[in-house]
Amino acid sequence: xxxxxxxxxxxxxxxxxxxxxxxxxxxxxxxxxxxxxxxxxxxxxxxxxxxxxxxxxxxxxxxxxxxxxxxxxxxxxxxxxxxxxxxxxxxxxxxxxxxxxxxxxxx
Amino acid sequence: xxxxxxxxxxxxxxxxxxxxxxxxxxxxxxxxxxxxxxxxxxxxxxxxxxxxxxxxxxxxxxxxxxxxxxxxxxxxxxxxxxxxxxxxxxxxxxxxxxxxxxxxxxxxxxxxxxxx
Numbered sequence: 001x002x003x004x005x006x007x008x009x010x011x012x013x014x015x016x017x018x019x020x021x022x023x024x025x026x027x028x029x030x031x032x033x034x035x036x037x038x039x040x041x042x043x044x045x046x047x048x049x050x051x052x053x054x055x056x057x058x059x060x061x062x063x064x065x066x067x068x069x070x071x072x073x074x075x076x077x078x079x080x081x082x083x084x085x086x087x088x089x090x091x092x093x094x095x096x097x098x099x100x101x102x103x104x105x106x107x
Numbered sequence: 108x109x110x111x112x113x114x115x116x117x118x119x120x121x122x123x124x125x126x127x128x129x130x131x132x133x134x135x136x137x138x139x140x141x142x143x144x145x146x147x148x149x150x151x152x153x154x155x156x157x158x159x160x161x162x163x164x165x166x167x168x169x170x171x172x173x174x175x176x177x178x179x180x181x182x183x184x185x186x187x188x189x190x191x192x193x194x195x196x197x198x199x200x201x202x203x204x205x206x207x208x209x210x211x212x213x214x215x216x217x218x219x220x221x222x223x
Contacts, residue, residue, distance in 0.1 A: 033211065033212075035212075041216075042198060042214040042215065042216055042217055043150070043198070043200075043212070043214050044214070045211040045212060045213070048211065088150065090212075092210075094152070094163070095140060095152060095155065095212065096152050097142075097149065097150040097152070098149075099149045100149060100150070
């Protein structure tokens with residue numbers, strides 16, 4: 001299956017700063033999903049993006065799907081300590097996870 | 108409604124021993140996935156069942172690994188013989204209809220396996 005690539009691998013921010021993680025594919029994706037895994041926990045579904053150029057918001061989280069459906073991003077505004085965890089994008093064609101971006105937040 | 112249930116939560120075994128991990132998917136879900144998570148390799152898809160039938164097992168590392176789904180409410184992942192490099196967290200996840208667009212995964216709490 002096609003592997004989705006995520007950057008950065010790690011991100012450390014001060015509480016209140018913004019955070020963005022990017023997901024890229026070499027081929028067109030039918031749709032993409034995002035999951036969050038808290039330390040010691042299991043992945044939990046956040047959202048699915050289907051349409052080209054789609055933008056969805058969940059409170060301080062903004063998800064975007066590229067026009068070509070080959071990339072996606074997750075942006076968190078004004079991070080909080082509760083945002084700590086690893087964020088994964090998932091190729092819904094084969095349910096294979098990207099490597100994830102591990103976010104740590106300094107209070 | 109109960110979520111995906113995995114057992115055991117923790118397993119410590121010695122190299123060469125057989126290990127069996129168990130999963131009960133959410134009732135009504137007809138797709139089941141086994142993943143393995145390590146620091147080095149991240150979350151790897153091992154195998155995927157749809158309606159109890161293995162659809163994609165290309166992620167199964169080698170012949171020491173086998174998975175079964177004898178019915179809609181139970182699946183096992185077996186490692187025989189186990190090796191230290193099999194140490195990882197093994198997750199089971201289920202969804203209503205596999206890789207159909209829009210089907211999100213529900214994960215169990217995982218089994219932390221340590222092979223000494």
